[in-house]
Amino acid sequence: MGTIAVHEFIALDGVYEDPRWTFEYGFDPKMGETLGAITGASTAILLGRTTYEMFAPAWSTRTVEDDPGAPFFNDTHKYVVASKEPGVAWGPSTRLPYSADAIRGLKETTDGTIYVSGSGTLVRALLRDGLVDDLHLFVYPVARGTGARLFEDDGAPTRLALKEHDVYDNGVVHLTYGQA
Template sequence: MRKITAGLFISTDGVVESPEQWHFKYFDDELGAAVGALLGASDTVLMGRTTYDVFAGAWPAVEEAGGEEAGMAKAIGDTRKIVVSRQDLSFTWRNSEQLKGGLIEAVTALKQEEGGPIGMSGSVSVVRQLLAAGLLDELNLFVHPVARGAGMRLFDELAGPIELTLLSCRAFAGGTVHMVYGPAAA
């Protein structure tokens, strides 16, 4: 069975909204390597429409520009990208497709397909639903040393508790802590 691993930038007070406005101050080589390893290990990326729009609006141009991040941009472009949306979508970025059917049923089927790990970056509403359904195998939280005070929090909309097990924890020199959680043992 394929493994689904999600990664989120999060503030110390649990805010995951608009990390592009606050997380770059803390971005360093250690954080970059951890995030790169997370997506780089995946042969499929699952994301919500909003995250897809952000990625598709940035990564193809980064690849075309040929700078320092062009290799990562090409790798993401070459990876199969599956977008979760209730709206019919059309795509301009290569290797992009829309998830067909209901989220839980379709992701359950996706996990049964042949292939490697499925990565996620952002896509908070999808992460929440997969956590609640027990379909997320790893939740990577990159906790930044900042309290936002306001904004969407990761666990604001849970119907009930979700038990997790800490798999690993590592502090980076820049102050970000990388915590990896998995489902609680039965």
Template sequence: MSRLVVNTFVTLDGVMQAPGGPEEDRSGGFEHGGWIAPHFDDTAGAFINEVIERAGSFLLGRRTYEIFAGYWPHVTDEDDVVASRLNTLPKYVASRTLDKADWHNTTVIRDVPAEVAALKEQPGGELQVHGSGNLVQTLIEHDLVDAYNLLTFPVVLGTGKRLFPEGTTPGALRLTHTQTTGTGVVITSYERAGKPTYGTVGQDT
């Protein structure tokens, strides 16, 4: 079986919209795109490379797929870990409107819960999601996410699409990794740990 791992950049207040550039995603009138640029350093880059090396396949939302497909196929440096993995490994794009996907080794899926559950049954490395906020919400709702790699940037934006918006299905997590970069980015990894438990502080539960 494959683990489904969500990888994303978030602000301190949980915004994940348009981290890479001003024009990446202006939906909803978002004007803060490109907020990772002043803080993304070699340590963060090395962590992303480590993550990508564990991938067996990729699952992307339509918007993220289109951003990636417009950039990564043009990166031909064989030593670029991210480009080499993205350009060669199987990719699945979740979309009800996309007719076809021209990026090499890409398949369009329509029924996300059923088809992703089937993909997880296949052997191989991690099934990785990068960005893809709307898709992530669907995966959480259907209890399909096994782990998260979060890079939290020292920025508060106040508006924008959030990783865990109001109404997200509750869940407990277990911390498996943490480190901090020289620019203040906090890198954390979590595995799911069932449902939340509750009690009163100071009393046995």
């Protein structure tokens, strides 16, 4: 049975939207090691349609020489949670309508980790339905003030248990949470 590992870059105030603001902090090599460990254990990718459509043009032309993560993103089977077919095609992929039962079925038929990045609407639903096994938050030392937040203002409380934490030289803190 598979597990779901979510990875998000967020600000102190929970903003995850359009993470170009993270560039000013640089990318600590130890962050790459952490992300490599997460993706290295992954045998499938689960994305919301919008994130899939944003990732496809960014990753589909990259090679291992451009980015060591390119083979993972391009060759790993992607499950796209969407009510309609995505507007782009990218590597091996399957559209999957969202339901807690459909995601549980995916977990039951997947060996290894199912990796999720971005996909805020999907991640909120997975958290609400108790389907996230590992929530990896890379928290940047800035409060954005505006932008989509991972946890909605009117959402139900989400209780989590801290599993691990790391602090990187660029000021980013990596927090790994599991179900409480």
